[in-house]
């Protein structure tokens with residue numbers, strides 16, 4: 001019997017979360033280009049804080065991976081995130097005067113704290129599965145927007161092209177491949193832990209966009 005790859009099972013599991021993600025007002029308005037600039041800038045500023053932690057978590061994962069080819073890929077992912085995503089952010093927030101030092105929103109802090117917790121306490125395969133939605137959901141959303149956009153003058157086009165583009169696509173395929181290779185040498189129960197982390201982080205991606213659309217603030 002042909003066994004389903006871990007990644008196939010994983011995507012099937014989070015498909016309902018992904019389907020809901022693309023119906024979020026943030027994604028729909030990003031698609032038609034009508035997203036309020038204030039909401040997009042809020043997102044970018046939160047994402048800058050997210051990426052700073054994410055880059056460190058990815059580097060930490062690289063240092064813990066046993067297979068040198070996996071380590072090399074994760075080091076590259078960290079570098080890409082710093083170079084490509086930071087430049088993308090800079091293109092949107094350049095010249096914005098920040099009077100107050102920004103603080104991470106509850107959704108941002110929840111997500112980064114979860115990733116750090118996985119890196120600190122979980123087996124390495126589980127940490128890798130936890131960061132996979134950062135790749136896969138962004139790629140799927142980028143592709144969704146490219147396939148559904150009708151407005152040729154979308155002010156967020158560079159963002160869309162970054163995640164719907166071929167360079168990112170290659171990294172995503174590699175991240176999926178690494179997860180499958182790691183899962184192959186895991187017990188079934190460890191594969192379930194990987195799946196759980198993948199599901200939690202897929203929900204975090206949803207919450208992150210939703211929180212940006214709501215300009216989420218701390219209640220206290």
Ligand SMILES: Cc1ncc(CN)c(N)n1
Pocket residue numbers: 047050051085133134135138205208
């Ligand atoms: C919250 C979040 N998740 C994922 C990505 C894509 N690396 C991102 N920029 N921000």
